[in-house]
Amino acid sequence: MAAPHAIHEEFPNDAERIHELKLSDAHFARLLEEYDEVNDQVAAAESRHTPMSEEAETQLRKQRAGLKDEIARMLAVARA
Numbered sequence: 001m002a003a004p005h006a007i008h009e010e011f012p013n014d015a016e017r018i019h020e021l022k023l024s025d026a027h028f029a030r031l032l033e034e035y036d037e038v039n040d041q042v043a044a045a046e047s048r049h050t051p052m053s054e055e056a057e058t059q060l061r062k063q064r065a066g067l068k069d070e071i072a073r074m075l076a077v078a079r080a
Contacts, residue, residue, distance in 0.1 A: 005032050006039040007071055014075050021078055028074055035067040 008015055021028040038060055044050035045057045 006036050007032060007068070010068060011072070011075060017075055017078050021074060025074070028071070031067055031071050031074070035064065035071060038064045038067060 005018065007018060011018065018032070022032055023029075041050070042057070042060050042064055045052050045060065
């Protein structure tokens with residue numbers, strides 16, 4: 001079984017909807033993958049496992065927030 005996406009922590013009540021959209025919408029599936037990748041990079045920067053400049057870490061955080069916003073928008077449309 002695949003590891004759960006980090007986005008499930010952000011939207012715990014939407015696990016089933018996330019799974020359905022992942023299977024039915026290729027764009028949504030790509031957003032999840034990209035969110036997981038960026039989230040992993042942020043976690044590595046926070047733990048100092050992957051040293052990077054403060055500016056680079058801030059940029060990753062902004063990228064993650066943008067992805068989360070788009071995922072939230074798509075979930076809201078799916079709920080309607």
